[in-house]
Amino acid sequence: QVQLVESGGGVVQPGRSLRLSCAASGFTFSSYGMHWVRQAPGKGLEWVAVISYDGNNKFHADSVKGRFTISRDNSKNTLYLQMNSLRAEDTAVYYCAKDGVVQGWNYMDVWGKGTTVTVSS
């Protein structure tokens, strides 16, 4: 079955870096755009970034632009989120999600269980 498993979360000090990974299985990873979405404690969903199926196009939310970078390795069926210059307001559960349309970037039809990032001194 289609599965997304995030890893790499943890507790990190402000200003430091962290890289999240998302291992995909059960579908043709290289055919779908992929997203990162986050949810701060007690808050709603915030879309963070998207990458096209081939990795050639990316878009980041203004709140993370210049600090976070989405990437993918289609040979490893893995999505990444490099997070630099972390701030307290980046504390959240980070979800990896698959786009619902082949070669598109639209809605998210499959979600991972999430990985928690806590930025604190």
Add this chain to the structure above:
Amino acid sequence: DIQMTQSPSTLSASVGDRVTITCRASQSISSWLAWYQQKPGKAPKYLIYKASSLESGVPSRFSGSGSGTEFTLTISSLQPDDFATYYCQQYNSSPLTFGGGTKVEIE
């Protein structure tokens, strides 16, 4: 950026009630709207795409409607499993944006 506004933010209802949640976009998004359900401590679950197309396996008591700037999610007869928070999301243009959520509580 397109702002998505949901109302109400909280809704109290009983099993069997008909429930309607509204989502408004700050500019026209045609029908490029999805709905999600999220339960505490769980990842969101996708319900509807293109404003009114039900994902396979989603109970038929869920329905979506609307186009342009105003959309609704309706649950025709609320079931115990439906108590959750619901989010709309536009995918007309980047950045993709979510509404603030509507929590459906037991009355």
